[in-house]
Amino acid sequence: MLKDMTLGQYYPGNSIVHRLDPRVKLMGTLVFIISLFAFGSVSAYVLATIAIAVVVANSKIPLKYILKGLKPIFVLMLITVLFNLFLTPGRVVVRFWKLAITVEGIEFAVHMAVRLTYLIIGSSILTFTTTPSSLTDGLETGLRWMNKLHVPVHEIAMMMSIALRFIPILMDETDKIMRAQEARGADFSSGGLLRRVKAMVPLLVPLFVSAFRRANDLALAMESRGYRGGAGRTKMKPLIYRKRDYAAYITMAIYIICMALLKTFVKIKINIV
Numbered sequence: 001m002l003k004d005m006t007l008g009q010y011y012p013g014n015s016i017v018h019r020l021d022p023r024v025k026l027m028g029t030l031v032f033i034i035s036l037f038a039f040g041s042v043s044a045y046v047l048a049t050i051a052i053a054v055v056v057a058n059s060k061i062p063l064k065y066i067l068k069g070l071k072p073i074f075v076l077m078l079i080t081v082l083f084n085l086f087l088t089p090g091r092v093v094v095r096f097w098k099l100a101i102t103v104e105g106i107e108f109a110v111h112m113a114v115r116l117t118y119l120i121i122g123s124s125i126l127t128f129t130t131t132p133s134s135l136t137d138g139l140e141t142g143l144r145w146m147n148k149l150h151v152p153v154h155e156i157a158m159m160m161s162i163a164l165r166f167i168p169i170l171m172d173e174t175d176k177i178m179r180a181q182e183a184r185g186a187d188f189s190s191g192g193l194l195r196r197v198k199a200m201v202p203l204l205v206p207l208f209v210s211a212f213r214r215a216n217d218l219a220l221a222m223e224s225r226g227y228r229g230g231a232g233r234t235k236m237k238p239l240i241y242r243k244r245d246y247a248a249y250i251t252m253a254i255y256i257i258c259m260a261l262l263k264t265f266v267k268i269k270i271n272i273v
Helices: 022-038 042-059 063-068 070-085 103-128 132-142 146-147 152-181 193-223 244-267
Strands: 092-096 099-102
Touching: 022 042, 022 103, 022 132, 022 244, 042 103, 063 103, 063 193, 070 103, 099 103, 132 146, 132 152, 146 152, 152 193, 152 244
Parallel strands: none
Antiparallel strands: 092 099
16 A cells, blocks of 8 residues: 555656646646636536546656555545535435435535546646656745745745655655564554554554654755755756746646636536436
8 A cells, every 4th residue: 555655756757747847737736626626517527537638648657657646545535425425415315224325415426536536646747747846946936926925935845845755755664664563473454444553553653753863864964055944045947938838828728718618508417316
């Protein structure tokens, strides 16, 4: 399961998506996520599917690698779908004791499953095609206007970048600790769900110790290199928009316009019963 954690990892490549400005990819991810929740219809999901398929094809990232990142959040998605399925009032289809599955519950559960799946895929493509340093630069440059409101943009971007960078490192560290404890007789795979959760508790202490040690080493390394925050810092490779970036912005605008037109003029209704 831990090996399937791909969120936050960078997939090296030289595709057109990799070469896009990080500000463009951040804006594209934000636009895509907003469209999933703002235009919640069957026709909008069809257009979103086409859009995400085009981006995946142009990113040259294997589809299996992208879908592998959905495994760790499957339980969370399942719980969300079940809550919406049984706790949404409406026309009853099937009743189990005091629980009832309604038509509205089925529709809402399907909507949530599609939204969560596409949200994870869209966010994963952002991290797959953008290095942590480029992502930090994109966040800091894109949110520079918030400095006028005394918001520490550079520090926030740096913390997000470090957090993304540490996700795969901590996953590898957890896997190593699990293997070491399994060699000493620990069992993490047998028994029920509650027993397996309890078996994971001994992992927390060595994992926290390792995380704090890595954080301390990183702080010492940054301090020894003269890091004092974002004030007055310059960049070796400043971000510059190119023709492909402007083309990507135009494509985003066309995507949003098409979403609005589909929501207004195209009504596709799937009858559950």
